[in-house]
Amino acid sequence: MPLCKLCGEHMHQIFYFDLNDDRLADLKAKELTALPLFSCLNCSMVWEPQYFKLSDGGKSIQIINQENTDIWIQDEADKLPVPLPKTNIKLIEMKDEDIPTNEENYDLAFDLFGSEYLCRVLGAPLYEEVPEDLECPICKKEMKYIATITQDLGELELISVVDFQLGEMNIYYYLCKDCSVIKTQIQGT
Ligand SMILES: [Zn+2]
Ligand SMILES: [Zn+2]
Numbered sequence: 001m002p003l004c005k006l007c008g009e010h011m012h013q014i015f016y017f018d019l020n021d022d023r024l025a026d027l028k029a030k031e032l033t034a035l036p037l038f039s040c041l042n043c044s045m046v047w048e049p050q051y052f053k054l055s056d057g058g059k060s061i062q063i064i065n066q067e068n069t070d071i072w073i074q075d076e077a078d079k080l081p082v083p084l085p086k087t088n089i090k091l092i093e094m095k096d097e098d099i100p101t102n103e104e105n106y107d108l109a110f111d112l113f114g115s116e117y118l119c120r121v122l123g124a125p126l127y128e129e130v131p132e133d134l135e136c137p138i139c140k141k142e143m144k145y146i147a148t149i150t151q152d153l154g155e156l157e158l159i160s161v162v163d164f165q166l167g168e169m170n171i172y173y174y175l176c177k178d179c180s181v182i183k184t185q186i187q188g189t
Contacts, residue, residue, distance in 0.1 A: 001013055001038055001061065001083070002052075002061050002062065002063050004040035004042070004043060004045060005045065005066070006040070006043040006044065006045055006071065006073055007040055007042055007043050007073060007082075009040075009042075009082045010082055010083065011038050011039055011040045012038060012039060012040060012041045012042075012080060012082065012083065012084050013036050013037075013038045013083060013084065014037050014038055014039065014041070014084065014149055014171075015036070015037040015089065015119055015147075015149065016034060016035070016036045016037070017034065017035040017036075017037075017091070017121065018033075018034055019032060019033050019034055019035055019058075020033065021091065023091060023093075024091075024121065024122070026122060027122070027146060027175065027177075029177040029178075029180060031054065031055060031057070031058075031180040032054060032057060032058045032177070032180055033057040033058060034057055034058035034059065035058055035146070035147075035175075036054075036058055036059075036061070037119070037147055037149060037171075037173055038052075038061070039171060039184050041080050041166060042073060042074040042079045042080055042082070043072060043073045043074060044068050044070040044071065044072035044073075045066055045068045046068075046169075046171060046184065046186055047068050047070060047186060048066070048067035048068040048069075048070075049065075049066075049067045049183060049184065049185045050063070050065070050066045050067070050068075050183065050184045051063075051064040051065045051066075051137050051181060051182070051183050052064060052181065052182045052183075052184075053138075053179070053180060053181055053182075054180040054181075054182060055180060058180075064137055064138075064181065065137060078165075080162060080164075080165075081162065084161075084162055085161040085162055086161070087159065087160065087161045089119075089159075091121070092117070094120070094123050097109060097112060098112060098113075098120075098123075099123065099124055100124055100126055106126065109126055110126055113126060113148075113150050113170075114150040114151060114152065114153035114154075114189075115153050115154045116158075117158065118149060118150055118151070118152060118158050118159065118164060119147060119148065119149050119150075120147060120148045121146065121147045122146060122147070125145045125148060125172065126148065126170075127172075127187065128170075128187045128188065128189065129187065131172070131185060131187075134174055134183070136176035136178075136179055136181050136183075137181065138176065138179040138181055139176060139178055139179050141176065141178070143174035143175060143176045143181070143183055144174060144175050144176070144177070145172065145173075145174055146173050146174060146175045147172075147173040148170050148171065148172050148173070149166070149170065149171045149173075150166070150170045150171075150189070151164055151165050151166040151167070151169075152164040152165065168188055168189050169186040169187065169188055169189060170186065170187050170189055171184055171185075171186050172184065172185050172186070172187065
């Protein structure tokens with residue numbers, strides 16, 4: 001993981017997906033055999049868009065741009081550990097109620113996100129607002145929505161090894177497969 005410019009520590013690898021899984025075949029590209037979802041979760045860097053270039057199959061990450069100009073670092077006591085403790089996660093198919101086909105459905109899907117599971121990969125995005133400006137910084141084509149991470153809202157302890165709190169935000173990930181560029185952008189919840 002690259003170093004966080006604010007914290008001086010490595011960024012958090014939050015999730016890591018092996019793209020040899022057939023269900024994630026859509027994400028596979030010549031430069032990508034694994035997909036890490038990452039960001040520093042202990043400071044304001046995640047508040048504004050961040051762009052990263054992946055190489056070496058997804059194992060190597062370079063910062064292209066981080067637009068944040070705030071200087072906020074989480075209190076020592078509330079910081080998430082660096083690195084996050086390792087645990088296995090299970091990839092499950094979305095159910096009908098997780099797929100937003102109408103407004104009613106949308107609210108239900110939002111309710112389940114964070115109480116039943118913490119990460120959505122592919123499928124339809126759940127947005128508070130539809131994002132603008134998804135231009136890839138290299139080729140200028142529109143980046144593709146790939147995943148969203150939310151915090152653990154309930155007592156379910158969906159992640160047992162760490163108290164997975166992010167503040168009131170979801171982190172959206174976008175990918176340009178041609179350039180192996182990843183963008184993160186948050187939306188408040
Ligand atoms: Zn940081
Ligand atoms: Zn591109």
